[in-house]
Amino acid sequence: MAARVCTAARRGSVTRRHEECSLMAGKAALPARRSPRVTRAAAERFWEKVNKVGPMPAQGLVRGACWQWVAGKTAQGYGGFHPAKGEMVLAHRYAWEALRDPIPPGLVIDHLCRNRSCVNPDHLEVVTLAENTRRGFGISTWNRLKTHCPAGHTYSAENTYIHPRNNGRICRACARERDRQPHRLSSYRRKKEAA
Incomplete structure (x- = not known):
């Protein structure tokens, strides 16, 4: 009977026969690992x-x-x-x-x-x-390769906020500009600026 390849005692790309395998001492030989689909x-x-x-x-x-x-x-x-x-x-x-x-x-x-x-x-x-x-070349790869935001600010460590939920990058300079818009101000700040 031909010696079977030991799948339990792989060492890198080298396989050992069951007779030489210390892990299989006293155990029955296992069949070689192959998918049942491959007939x-x-x-x-x-x-x-x-x-x-x-x-x-x-x-x-x-x-x-x-x-x-x-x-x-x-x-x-x-x-x-x-x-x-x-x-x-x-x-x-x-x-x-x-x-x-x-x-x-x-x-x-x-x-x-x-x-x-x-x-x-x-x-x-x-x-x-x-x-x-x-x-791959999916959307996540293209976004990872971007070095500047759409407004042209660099994605540096000081200028980039990493969103905790989705790991998305947010440009801090653009966020500051966006937060200064009148419709985003709190009612207290709107009254203060109107006066």
Whole structure:
């Protein structure tokens, strides 16, 4: 019988066989960790829908061509694969689980090549949702890159208030200007200024 890979005693990228694993001494061998979705028939159908000579990524973060998903895609541009009847998984997640390890709960796959239909595992990385959002090109990234408010004041430490509820930045100079408007003054200050 072939030795099974120990999933409990990983040391970086090196895995040990159960016979050598000190954590498994006296315990029955565990099966290798693979997602139940990755079956032989489904895997063959999956790889028929992949073009491994796709475009080269525009980003300089990865090497090699993208493995382009050529079958159906979601509205957001990610590949969609049906490993079983009535089940749909994202193609890049299926490729990662088929060629690497299962994706831990609470983590997502980031496309380092920024090509949503790429399923090349060398172009993918398991990260938290917050890290994936930081790396992306969404509205939060564009706002984070802004150095000046719409009125032209710099977002410096002295001139910026961080809102406690949503971590949004508020320009203090603009807030002072806004608070001086007549409709924002208290009745006491309005009477004082009228006199």
